[in-house]
């Protein structure tokens with residue numbers, strides 16, 4: 001697979017320049033494999049783009065053309081597909097399923113800015129998504145940053161998904177039977193050392209920094225009520241589009257297969273912590289809590305230099 005830093009590295013420069021639209025090559029290989037789904041290392045049979053949940057972050061600028069290739073590894077047992085929510089194409093053509101051992105290519109122009117999910121649409125779609133076949137594409141606005149859409153100090157991607165009991169039948173998954181936990185970037189309580197002593201990673205920033213969260217809900221049936229405990233969302237952009245701004249929000253519902261941008265600015269005068277939660281308690285207390293630590297010695301590399309998804 002093409003190293004993803006090739007896809008993500010140029011965009012910081014792009015936002016501040018008047019660069020012409022480019023063609024961005026994106027290549028992914030579907031892998032069906034055993035994956036760690038929590039911080040203790042429990043494995044479960046998952047299906048993935050490129051071997052991780054979520055799949056690789058794709059980042060382009062509004063107006064760019066995405067030149068996409070999907071390989072379905074010949075070791076796989078299932079047909080798979082790619083549905084980019086940032087694309088305006090033909091569901092029966094570009095998004096058609098690809099058999100094991102086959103490859104599919106298509107191109108599209110990313111014309112609408114925002115944060116979009118991509119996911120598998122092969123039958124049964126609920127099972128393919130619930131097993132981890134999703135990721136994020138950020139389409140940065142061609143107008144770049146402005147007073148209305150300020151440059152953040154740090155950026156993180158959080159994708160919430162489902163975890164079902166191993167072996168749950170597709171028709172039960174569709175009806176949410178066998179649901180057992182929420183995943184954040186592929187793991188239960190991934191960034192929450194408060195609820196999970198095995199968690200070793202949290203989001204970090206310095207006091208007073210503007211932290212931008214690209215939040216995508218990949219749960220198959222239920223919305224996520226996204227709230228920053230001990231904070232208030234400074235601004236929220238629906239679908240991540242700079243035109244869709246709201247100020248001073250506490251809890252914002254994110255429906256399945258949708259994405260929003262959330263900015264939070266911590267008090268500049270002291271160290272603080274936030275818990276970024278899905279305030280639906282059954283989700284929060286089963287995995288959907290992310291700790292954001294705001295302190296003077298925050299890691300300068302976290303949330304920067306293409307390091308948006310902490311693995």
Ligand SMILES: [Cu+2]
Nearest residue numbers: 080120122128
């Ligand atoms: Cu699939």
